[in-house]
Amino acid sequence: MRALLVVNPAATTTSARTRDVLIHALASEMKLEAVTTEYRGHARDLGKQAAESDDIDLVVALGGDGTVNEVVNGLLHRGPDPEGLPRLAVVPGGSTNVFARALGVPNDAVEATGAILDALRDKRERTVGLGLAAGTPGTDDESVPDRWFTFCAAFGFAAGVVGRVEQQRERGKKSTHALYVRQVVRQFIEEQHRGQGMITLERPGQKPVTNLVLSVVCNTAPWTYLGNRPVYGSPGASFDTALDIIGLSSLSSASVARYATQLLTSTPDRGLRGRHALALHDLTDFTLHSKAPLPFQLDGDHLGLRTSVTFTGVRRALRVIV
Template identity: 80%
Template sequence: MRALLVVNPAATTTSARTRDVLIHALASDLKLEVVTTEHRGHARDVARQAAEGGETELVVALGGDGTVNEVVNGLLHRGPDPDALPRLGVVPGGSTNVFARALGLPNDAVEATGALLDALRDHSERTVGLGHAAGTPGTADEGVPARWFTFCAGFGFDAGVVGRVEQQRELGKRSTHALYVRQLMRQFLTEQRRRQSTITLERPGHAPVENLLLSIICNTAPWTYLGNRPIYASPRASFDTALDVLGLSTLSAAGMARYATQLLTSSPDRGPSGKHAVSLHDLTDFTLHSQAPAPFQMDGDHLGLRSSVTFTGVRRALRVIV
């Protein structure tokens, strides 16, 4: 099998020696080409070339969720076509690896490589759904490039936290769970000091959902991890359905404490609930509008401020080796 391995050398949990071992293991079973990324967007570009070339059967992403997201966007540059596109393989190398763990893959890179090779020998794969986001036609965001996401997007508060974390990482801080908690508290204090703009969710055939201050769009559950603790913002979200949305209409201290506790104690059977919580399941098409430009993130990558984003849940978008 002809395969492309896309390696992020800055992946936080793999060393150069570990990557060499993994490359050797994969090359023993595959006709392997290896590309080491050199800049942001490089993984997307090489995955796109592999998809358009027509000879590559498998593209493996070795890195964190950001690397996986870039590879997926490269593969789906011309849209989903599971039967024609190369399959995706994932070897987790980031600090969280939400997509890989949601697929049931080991969080250790060496173990995940072994699991990938076993799955290839057993011809084991699944076709997963993905999320797609684009600027809403007729708005200031109309020309913003569309993009795919694998496990989540956020519009509002949680995206602001992601943006703060990225700023700290650019200053040399490590991406740790403690860093996320600190930036969450700072974002909360910032929101309390200023007038909060609200978000409206619109979908065909339904009344608008108004006055949201936080909106998390989930393509799978769990949505993220705190250490080894899975967080289920939308417990029914699945790679086999369209998109789920968790919205909150309060960011008061009491409300945040209540919903944070619910998230920390969430499970596959129980997510956040209450009079200020909105949970919507299996949405194919919807749009989020913000009164003022709000932070936006996809798969943990902060994409700046947006006023309106249109989402599509696409079932059976890409084949993944598992």
């Protein structure tokens, strides 16, 4: 077996020692090429090269969710082909590692490496569904390139939080859960000045849902983690179905307190609920529009402002080692 290891040296918990241990362990079981990313988008380029190669059977991503997202977009640059593309394995090296943990991969890099090797020996793999975000025809965002995501997308409030965190990281701040909480508070204060919600959800054959102030698209549960605590925004979301969406039509202080409490106490059976909450399950095609440009993010990567995004849930898109 020939494998490509993609290492993001800037990932939060990735170290030279972790990389060396991983390379040694994998190289003992397969023919391994290890490449360290050098620029934004490099992991995508490496995934694309692997997809076009005739002899790479496996791509291992060592990094956070952003690294995984880039590798996935490279592998799927011509679309899904589960049987024809290299398989993906993930070794968590970021601060949250939602995709890996949702797959059941240990959050420790060394333990995850051992689990991957065991899965390869036992020939354990899974074909997962993914989400695809595209520019909406007839809008200013029509020409925006399509982008795959593994676990989550957000349009509006939650994406604004991610954008704020990225700004802080560019200033030298470490990506911690405390940093995210502070940016949530600051984003909430800013949103109070917007007034009425600007987001509209449109689905084929259904009446539009209007005046949303927050929208999150989930491809799996948990939606995210606070330390070791899983947060279930949409408990029914799964790699085996299409996409779920959760939304809020109010960000009043009372509503935020109520729904924040629900998220912090969420379980695999109980997520957001209430008069101002929207929760829809297993959607294949839908579009989110806004009256004004709003922040947009995929898998924790802030992609700027958009007025419209079209989503597609694609079942059985990629094979992963579990």
